Amino acid sequence: MEIKGMMKKNYLAVAAIASAVLISSNANAGTTFDAVKKKGFVQCGVTTGLTGFSAPDDKGNWTGIDVDGCRAVAAAVFGDAKAVKFTPLTAKERFTALQSGEIDMLSRNTTWTLTRDSSLGISFAGVNYYDGQGFLVNKDLGVKSATELDGAAVCIQAGTTTELNLADYFRAKGMSYTPVTYDKSEETVKAFEAGRCDVLTSDQSQLYALRLKLKSPEAAGVLPEVISKEPLGPVVRQGDDAWFKVVRWSLIAQVNAEELGVTSANIDDMKKNSTDPNVKRLIGLDGIKGEGLNLDDAWAYNIVKQVGNYGEMFERNVGMDSPLKIARGLNDLWTRGGLQYGTPIR
Ligand SMILES: N[C@@H](CCC(=O)N[C@@H](CS)C(=O)NCC(=O)O)C(=O)O
Missing domain, CATH: 3.40.190.10 (Periplasmic binding protein-like II)
Known part of the structure; x- marks a missing residue:
């Protein structure tokens, strides 16, 4: 009985501490x-x-x-x-x-x-x-669908969901690719323009923005596939x-x-x-x-x-x-x- 009572007391003490911690973390909420x-x-x-x-x-x-x-x-x-x-x-x-x-x-x-x-x-x-992830290709490549990208060099930005989706997509399709990775979108576009990769991948909205940065935007096209959800x-x-x-x-x-x-x-x-x-x-x-x-x-x-x-x-x-x-x-x-x-x- 006494042990039970002590346990109850201890439980209540722990609960009080827990709620104090909770309240104090809520107090931080306004910081x-x-x-x-x-x-x-x-x-x-x-x-x-x-x-x-x-x-x-x-x-x-x-x-x-x-x-x-x-x-x-x-x-x-x-x-x-x-x-x-x-x-x-x-x-x-x-x-x-x-x-x-x-x-x-x-x-x-x-x-x-x-x-x-x-x-x-x-x-x-x-x-x-x-948004959703898409691909921008040089029209000279003659590719009409992302399913034709086996073996491509792909320009991509580090630290993005884009990197992960790309790996998933190519693996699921049994295709290989060589990632060409950069930190900034400016570098990615320059690399694409200089032919360091066949295709540039990012959120589709961004492909339109990046395409505008090219010297001749009409030379590049966005492929129809959207391979991910990007809210x-x-x-x-x-x-x-x-x-x-x-x-x-x-x-x-x-x-x-x-x-x-x-x-x-x-x-x-x-x-x-x-x-x-x-x-x-x-x-x-x-x-x-x-x-x-x-x-x-x-x-x-x-x-x-x-x-x-x-x-x-x-x-x-x-x-x-x-x-x-x-x-x-x-x-x-x-x-x-x-x-x-x-x-x-x-
Ligand atoms: N939505 C994706 C990608 C976001 C991302 O950083 N995309 C690049 C590719 S265009 C970008 O916005 N770069 C802008 C910059 O370099 O500052 C994510 O959250 O990981």
Whole structure:
């Protein structure tokens, strides 16, 4: 009886310690949020330069859909989409930069996988672009399908899911290849152009961006096969819940805005005249507003007004209003047959 009682006591003591640990780790949850607020800007990890996703111009101004993801978070937190600093990172460097605290968020065409989400101390906050891996070949090669690539030299970037999918694909098809590996996409394109490889493989969206960098883009073609799923999205450190939610809901707000037909151009009008309760909640005139996220009530208004809704962000950077001219496809709203679906703001 006494032993049982002691065991119970010990159990309760252990449980109390465990919950204290849990509470104290939750108490840490606010650290990135607080630190960002204090320093007055978001430090955002991006690529070293990839048109449409994150690329600097000659004046050092960054643009791209991933850059806009960072700007949306800055608009939500500070009411100022410009309150962002960018850290260019190669694929190999990106997770260490996030883990070490060098950046507050990673927004760098990064694929959400189980391994990354469960073993690197990081958390994916959503999907801003549904992609898949493809192949770019020199048209002279005369290859029409990826199944004809047996024995090819393949240019590829280190530290990517691309490397792993390539190995799987060739193994499954019983084909061999020689990897020609680089750290930066710029080097990969140069190598492809110089004929150091027969084919360049990466996320398909990026093939269109890289193709534009070639001296004669029409000399290269994208093969029809898409060999993987590459859901790309923003990433934060694990256990930092308050910050995680701000990043997650910043993207969701943009998708909701598109669903509701709210744009950067009409949001002021909507604010004055809309009687739609969904629009009123998005704009922060009704409902929970910014409270649960520790943000200003105008958090989503500021995102849409300054960065635009998801569709505007897509078209401007990678879609029909951009040099890439990528169709919405999987990245269209669910109501039009795509996968973008805004979790309810209510
Ligand atoms: N989505 C893949 C690939 C991402 C990736 O890094 N792709 C290269 C190939 S184009 C890139 O973006 N490079 C940009 C750079 O060199 O900074 C992943 O998460 O591993």
